Amino acid sequence: MFGQASRELAQAVADSGYRPDLILSIARGGLFVAGSLGYALDVKNLHVMNVEFYTGVDQRLDMPVMLPPVPNAVDLSGARVLVADDVADTGATLKLVRDFCADHVADVRCAVIYEKPRTMVECEYVWRRTDRWINFPWSTLPPVVQHERQVLDA
Numbered sequence: 001m002f003g004q005a006s007r008e009l010a011q012a013v014a015d016s017g018y019r020p021d022l023i024l025s026i027a028r029g030g031l032f033v034a035g036s037l038g039y040a041l042d043v044k045n046l047h048v049m050n051v052e053f054y055t056g057v058d059q060r061l062d063m064p065v066m067l068p069p070v071p072n073a074v075d076l077s078g079a080r081v082l083v084a085d086d087v088a089d090t091g092a093t094l095k096l097v098r099d100f101c102a103d104h105v106a107d108v109r110c111a112v113i114y115e116k117p118r119t120m121v122e123c124e125y126v127w128r129r130t131d132r133w134i135n136f137p138w139s140t141l142p143p144v145v146q147h148e149r150q151v152l153d154a
């Protein structure tokens, strides 16, 4: 299913005439989509932005936060950018990334496998729309390891 979805998403980008210079993936869920789009669109220039928002099924932080390393604005400068993510739910993650790009790039468009109706960012390229929680093969099962997290008292 994912193979077909990402292929059809790439076809939609190509059919629209958009020729991205680089693909900016939103980690972690967007990495899979970005890699597939990179092959299908013959784009080797892939960048990553780490954004944390969801901590569980429909459990979110107050707002999405960028985690380091943040992409170098010079690398994006003047480029046609395709932002790739697995799903636009509230759209807050994509808004953060889009706003980050807006000042630097020539054009920025978003591609997602799924888009939900409440999104605040309308993606240019969407494979399917749903209002349900989606289970992706890479994030459904819990991690196979447990980290001991250190809690520091202020």
Ligand code: 5GP
Pocket: 026, 029, 030, 053, 054, 064, 085, 086, 087, 088, 089, 090, 091, 092, 093, 094, 132, 133, 134, 135, 136, 139
């Ligand atoms: P947003 O900022 O649009 O609310 O959420 C963006 C991120 O939250 C997605 O990239 C994804 O990691 C996570 N997310 C939102 N909705 C879903 C969902 O239905 N299923 C899964 N597995 N992740 C989701």
